[in-house]
Amino acid sequence: MAGSIEWLLLAYRMPREPSTPRITVWRKLTRLGVAKLGDGLVALPADARSQERLEWIADEVIEAAGEASLWRSRLTSAAAERALVERMAGAIAADYRGLITAAGAAGASIPVRAQTVARLRRELRRISQRDYFPPPERDEARRAVESLTSRAAVR
């Protein structure tokens, strides 16, 4: 059985030097939460916003003397699709777990510093923005950060 999710695939190639544009592009792709499928091949579930963002990145690659093309595609195997989704959800779950640990450490110090809470909130927002297949850890991370928020407020 074929996969049911439509994916955007960005195939790109950039000159090794200068390295700055290459690093900038990779940073932007990471922030979008792409799944790396191979050298110069990344994937995201398709939607209009992701498409626009990947198109701008493709243009940036071309502007930096590279090559880039954006594709829409489906996996021919449902099992392979499940594996990809699990891989993406697993990576995000690890990010949430890191945040839960950080929130626990912040909660151990008294009083809870408002600055730390603000940083963790920002981090939670960042992770949520690249979370396409929310794992159970998402709600736990939200609760962990919110409980800090209320404690920072009363002290």
Place this chain on the structure above:
Amino acid sequence: MDRAACAWLIRRFADPDAVFVFVDDPDQVPGDATPFDMRGADLSHHGGDCSFETALRRFGLGDPVLWDIARIVHEADLDDERYDAPEAPGLDVLCRGLSMILDDPAMLAATGPLFDGLYEFRRRALLLGREPS
């Protein structure tokens, strides 16, 4: 957000009589039109800038209020933390929400006053050196 901001900028500061044509694909741009905020267009993303910033450079607009607004548009559009612009996520949500309920011309009509207000607010803030009341 970047597109709506560019349209506002063009109307207010470059060409008050500008007529906007809306297309789905760069191939559909009429021959006598100047495309903006589209792939391959000159008035578009360049060197890490969003289209609004590119437009300010191309039009030679040095108004500090516009460059102040450019920080907000940049963060709303690219969210790359180049600037500290706490207004950005709010404006981004407002523009995306409006685009869900309005067609393109109505979208420009609705966002015009939004940017007029933002301009006035940031203008007063720059003059005062702090947020106006």
